[in-house]
Amino acid sequence: MYSRVQKILWNVVGLDYVLSGEMAAPYCIDWRGRYSGDALAVVLPGDKQQVAAVVAACAEHGLAIVPQGGNTSLCGGAVPLPHSQQIVVNLSRMNRIYALDTVNYTLTAEAGCSLAAIRKAAEQANRLFPLGLSAIAEYCEIGGNISTNAGGVGVLRYGNMRDLVLGLEVVLPDGRIWDGLRRLRKDNTGYDLKQLFIGAEGTLGIITAAVLKLFPRPRSVASACVAVRDPAVAVGLLAYLRENCGDKISAFEIISSSCLDLVLHHISNAHEPLSRRHDWIVLIELSDVLPVSLDLSLNYALQGFGEGILEFSVDSNERAASWWYLRKNISEAQKLEGFSVKHDVAVPLSHVAEFLTQANSALRAVFNGVRIVAFGHIGDGNIHYNVSMPDAVRNSVLIEKSQQVNRIVYDIVNGLGGSISAEHGLGQLKRNEICQYKDAIEMGLMRSIKFTIDPENLMNPGKVI
């Protein structure tokens, strides 16, 4: 059967862009090497018509599709399943920027544009595209950013990817093209269909192009590195800063001492950020369109906060860059350190400190000597909470018990009204896990949406739902 499809694919995209065997292999494993699978073929269409034709051919022959962008997903959402007969549709060739409208503050681009290319195009037009995933911006693609509703450091001010999309073009599971490439700030003409596809991880269709919101480009930036007594102080500090600096806060990240250890150990040119080591530091960024001295404002605001700040430093040049260099390299440092049981969780901000206290003590009670590496977007209530043991032997035992670790962490998150996947999505990793935490009504609604849009379950089966 596939040979017939293969001929269609060759016809549609050309021989060079239907890969199999060794050529296909790099597309069947995720960038961190954690998920791998098998595909009948990897297809690289050159435009939306080709995507539509590929999808229609697969639909006709009952072949499942894995939509793929930069393949930087962290939950295995963009690679085929093992021993599967799936077709990977990789959109990397579709990397045209269609339009940049400085008056409308919008950019229209194909799904395969890298985030870095989009940010650069905006910058060249004196505009900002604020999605901040600096560690992978060269590799991740905007279609994937949209499909996973990507987060990052800019969410506090600019929102998640969902908030940055005005319009979408989507190839539906039957191969029809939905043209929703609107450039409007307001459009209340029925159900907002684009919302379905944002964050759906390719299970409802393939996003082929998007209209993105742009923002004025900040001309002033200042950063602070603040040692806080504990995460509760960090949360209080954010509420205080919002009252006093408002929209100027463009990032607010927390880093635990254990996390800093890893970065200083594994990453070259990483330096201790303050005069001495503290349990927790917070990195703050203010930015403004006006050419103003934000260093002064930030200094003043931090001085006024009162008890709980142990030490702080404000800078807008090299030192600031060195602080953000630490933050940017946390994932890489962890990768070099070895496996850990990772969690990407969110709770309401007012429960962040409670979450950390509860989870730390629950894990310590079960796993003697456990090491907690916690960091992330505390400004959004989003903590990357990673659990490991200090030595390799005990660590491999812990990894085997990762289900138990997950259960402890997720039960606490759930008890605090939180989410077990704040920004990375469900993919393969949490597809079953989520059934423990969403009620039957919500799971039922999700399944009926999936069935309505993709009745044959051909779009990224085995992911999300």
Add this chain to the structure above:
Amino acid sequence: MYSRVQKILWNVVGLDYVLSGEMAAPYCIDWRGRYSGDALAVVLPGDKQQVAAVVAACAEHGLAIVPQGGNTSLCGGAVPLPHSQQIVVNLSRMNRIYALDTVNYTLTAEAGCSLAAIRKAAEQANRLFPLGLSAIAEYCEIGGNISTNAGGVGVLRYGNMRDLVLGLEVVLPDGRIWDGLRRLRKDNTGYDLKQLFIGAEGTLGIITAAVLKLFPRPRSVASACVAVRDPAVAVGLLAYLRENCGDKISAFEIISSSCLDLVLHHISNAHEPLSRRHDWIVLIELSDVLPVSLDLSLNYALQGFGEGILEFSVDSNERAASWWYLRKNISEAQKLEGFSVKHDVAVPLSHVAEFLTQANSALRAVFNGVRIVAFGHIGDGNIHYNVSMPDAVRNSVLIEKSQQVNRIVYDIVNGLGGSISAEHGLGQLKRNEICQYKDAIEMGLMRSIKFTIDPENLMNPGKVI
């Protein structure tokens, strides 16, 4: 059959809260007196359990439901259809504020809370809920605001209602309660179901409570009244101001001279805003959390803009209030003036001037002496574009030809990639019209969503879809 349902309703909400006949009449006509219909009963539940029981009873007996909040809809979305056997479920009694979390910047409230009550509660906690519908804030309710994805003057900075909702609780068409009352900034665990119900105008379920985003409360405000040569200058001015004042721009509204005429004629204490009359004025508001002098910044920015500004004035006290008083009273003035053919349209900002030029000239070509009253949220590309004749006789002729007027306006909007309902929704008014402008794929997707969630078509039938 209804008598059996009536007994159930009595049992569920109590005799006093099942209205019929004269008591029900005020709920069966919209606030502007444009749409009226008939209901078997108007039910006023006291909590979500009662809503669920009412909906379940109606579902069991095949009775259609019209969800209703403050009944301030402009498109007839919240009143029953004429000669219908529908049950109006009015949520006004459900007006409790459940929680206000100053650290998490969230407020959780029942759907029947008035917008004014929510804004006030936020203010008392030194927070801002930014939805700006000042003319009707006392009457409209947050459930209706969410169901219509309300807009208003604050969208430019804070987004539409959709952007202000973190969580929802919804009674589904079969009477089950979906608890999605999350207070999270990030949650990527599958399809974002709340998006379905936001802007659905009650056709997919009844929103019974919501978690809303709060913001820091601005401490500085300044306004400008700017006479511009034409709308193109206004659009250019906004792009320029965004570059120079960024997030501080919290409102940017345009008012035509014809519009000003109506307000000055009908509204007491309304005064000419500038030294002389101009074709177009723009009202601008800057606000900031910091206690800074925005008057200076605004003055400086306006002086730097260059050609196209004919006159301007900056103020942050009584004069500013008097300008916004004009804006606030436009709808009232129009109501007093009499009927006009109204349009609530949006186009990309870069096409606003083109839209106005094209529409004005197309209408003038067909209707000699036509009067265009245009105003609104030009910062969002959203123009309220109202068409009438200067005298009552010719006006009644025009009203009869409103279909033709609509076709002229909407075809131009559509040609410019715009929306025929920017912020008011479809309701009854544009339910058929929209079929002219959305393609079959989009209409098909909308219908399949509707059928999936509400297979018996019992939720607000005859509206939207």
